[in-house]
Amino acid sequence: MMGDDLEMDLGPDLGSDRSLLLVDDDEAFVKRLARAMEKRGFQPDTAESVAAGKAIAQSRPPAYAVVDLRLEDGNGLDVVEALRERRPDCRIVVLTGYGAIATAVAAVKIGAIDYLSKPADANEITNALLARGEALPAPPENPMSADRVRWEHIQRVYEMCDRNVSETARRLNMHRRTLQRILAKRGPK
Numbered sequence: 001m002m003g004d005d006l007e008m009d010l011g012p013d014l015g016s017d018r019s020l021l022l023v024d025d026d027e028a029f030v031k032r033l034a035r036a037m038e039k040r041g042f043q044p045d046t047a048e049s050v051a052a053g054k055a056i057a058q059s060r061p062p063a064y065a066v067v068d069l070r071l072e073d074g075n076g077l078d079v080v081e082a083l084r085e086r087r088p089d090c091r092i093v094v095l096t097g098y099g100a101i102a103t104a105v106a107a108v109k110i111g112a113i114d115y116l117s118k119p120a121d122a123n124e125i126t127n128a129l130l131a132r133g134e135a136l137p138a139p140p141e142n143p144m145s146a147d148r149v150r151w152e153h154i155q156r157v158y159e160m161c162d163r164n165v166s167e168t169a170r171r172l173n174m175h176r177r178t179l180q181r182i183l184a185k186r187g188p189k
Contacts, residue, residue: 019062020044023053023079025071036122053079061087064129069096084111093128095120102159147188
């Protein structure tokens with residue numbers, strides 16, 4: 001009986017194909033997330049590298065995917081592209097511990113439906129995967145600080161300049177050494 005209730009609660013949102021690919025090189029995190037997503041009605045499959053993620057995308061492309069941006073063997077966006085090629089309707093959320101607007105834009109441009117910064121919990125991920133329509137998301141509980149907005153802008157310009165420090169400094173009208181110090185630090189909260 002309980003299984004039927006679970007089917008009724010999650011069935012309409014998930015649809016008949018509940019396959020989910022989780023790609024993250026943090027083994028403990030991906031296992032915890034897989035268990036949590038299974039409890040929410042998904043059928044998770046895990047990969048801990050770009051190569052493994054792409055292999056699953058080729059052999060059995062899922063309906064849903066959660067892909068870490070930075071993996072030990074490369075960039076998670078390669079997995080996103082592979083998923084888009086094999087299954088254009090796949091709903092993909094990109095996760096990263098190194099959130100920057102430039103990478104979020106790149107992820108969405110190649111087909112991700114959302115971009116979440118770590119640590120993201122299973123509820124946030126589920127909500128992002130199942131979000132439909134043009135409804136605006138709720139405002140963030142902890143909006144970016146002014147320092148964070150500045151840092152994000154610098155990161156975006158740096159990415160636009162193909163990670164060329166001298167060109168980025170020129171465009172930002174900033175001394176090159178000052179820019180190097182900013183880039184060497186972890187982004188503010």
